[in-house]
Amino acid sequence: MKLLFGRTISLQLRLFVAVLLSVVLIVGDRYTQGGTTIRTSLNTLVSPLIYLANLPYELFSIGAKNLHTREQLLTENEALKKKQLLQSEQLQQLQFLSRENDKLRALLGSSAKQSNRKIIAQVLSVHSNPYSHQVVINRGTTDGLSEGQAVIDEMGVVGQITQVGSTTSRVLLMTDTTHATPVRILRNDVRTVVEGIGKINVVKLSHVPHSLDVRIGDILVTSGLGGTFPEGYPVAVVTEINRDEGRPFAQVYAEPIAQLDRIRLLVVLWRNQQESISNE
Numbered sequence: 001m002k003l004l005f006g007r008t009i010s011l012q013l014r015l016f017v018a019v020l021l022s023v024v025l026i027v028g029d030r031y032t033q034g035g036t037t038i039r040t041s042l043n044t045l046v047s048p049l050i051y052l053a054n055l056p057y058e059l060f061s062i063g064a065k066n067l068h069t070r071e072q073l074l075t076e077n078e079a080l081k082k083k084q085l086l087q088s089e090q091l092q093q094l095q096f097l098s099r100e101n102d103k104l105r106a107l108l109g110s111s112a113k114q115s116n117r118k119i120i121a122q123v124l125s126v127h128s129n130p131y132s133h134q135v136v137i138n139r140g141t142t143d144g145l146s147e148g149q150a151v152i153d154e155m156g157v158v159g160q161i162t163q164v165g166s167t168t169s170r171v172l173l174m175t176d177t178t179h180a181t182p183v184r185i186l187r188n189d190v191r192t193v194v195e196g197i198g199k200i201n202v203v204k205l206s207h208v209p210h211s212l213d214v215r216i217g218d219i220l221v222t223s224g225l226g227g228t229f230p231e232g233y234p235v236a237v238v239t240e241i242n243r244d245e246g247r248p249f250a251q252v253y254a255e256p257i258a259q260l261d262r263i264r265l266l267v268v269l270w271r272n273q274q275e276s277i278s279n280e
Contacts, residue, residue, distance in 0.1 A: 103154055107153065121151075137168065138167065175202070186218070204252065
C-alpha cells in the first residue's frame with residue numbers, strides 16, 4: 001500500500017489503479033451476490049451517520065413548523081375572539097329585536113275582537129300618586145287621536161285617553177280613582193263595573209250583590225257597553241271576595257291583567273263609530 005500510494009509511484013499509475021479497482025467493484029456489485037451484501041452492510045453502518053447529519057435540519061424544520069403553527073393559532077384565536085365579540089353584539093341585538101317583535105305582534109293581536117284601526121304609542125312619562133294614575137304617550141291629534149279612545153298593552157286594558165295635544169296625549173289608567181270600566185265575567189257573562197281605587201295592582205268591582213255568581217280566579221273582560229272599550233279585551237282577574245252580610249254589597253277585588261307598573265309600548269284603538277265616520 002505504501003509502494004502503491006507512496007511518492008515513488010507516478011500519479012498516472014495511481015489513477016489507473018484507482019479506476020481499475022472502481023470498475024472491478026462496479027462489475028462485482030452488478031453481477032455477484034456478494035457485492036449486494038457488502039453494499040447493504042455498508043448502508044446499514046452508514047445509516048446512523050446519515051440520520052445524525054440530517055438531525056439539525058429536522059430539528060430546525062420542526063421548530064419552524066411549530067413556530068408557524070403557534071403563530072397561526074394565535075392569529076386564528078384572535079380572529080375568532082373578534083368574530084365572537086361581533087356575533088355576541090349581534091346576538092344581543094337580535095334578542096332585543098326578537099323581544100320587540102314579539103311584543104309588537106302581541107300588541108297588534110291582543111284580542112280576537114279588534115277594531116279596524118289602531119296605532120302603537122310609546123310612553124314618554126308616568127304621573128302616579130295616590131290621587132291620579134296617568135301616563136303621557138307620544139301620539140296626538142296629528143296621528144288622529146281623540147279623547148275617550150281605549151288604550152291597551154300586549155296583556156289587556158290599560159285605560160283611556162283623557163287629554164290630546166298635537167303630538168302627545170294623556171292616558172288615564174284603569175286604576176285611577178276616577179276611572180270605571182264596564183266588564184263581564186268570562187265564565188258566566190255576568191256584567192259589572194271595575195273601578196280604580198288608587199292602587200296600581202288592585203281594582204274593585206262596584207256594587208256587587210251578595211248573590212252575584214263571582215269566584216276567585218274569574219277573568220273579567222270588557223263588555224263593550226259605554227262605547228269606549230271594544231268587547232272582549234282582558235281587564236282583570238278576581239283575587240279577593242269578602243261577603244260580609246253586614247254590608248249592602250260584597251267586597252270584590254281584582255288584579256289588572258295589564259302590566260301597569262312597567263308599560264312602555266301601548267296600542268290606541270279607534271271606536272267602530274269613529275272609524276265609520278272617518279271612512280265616510
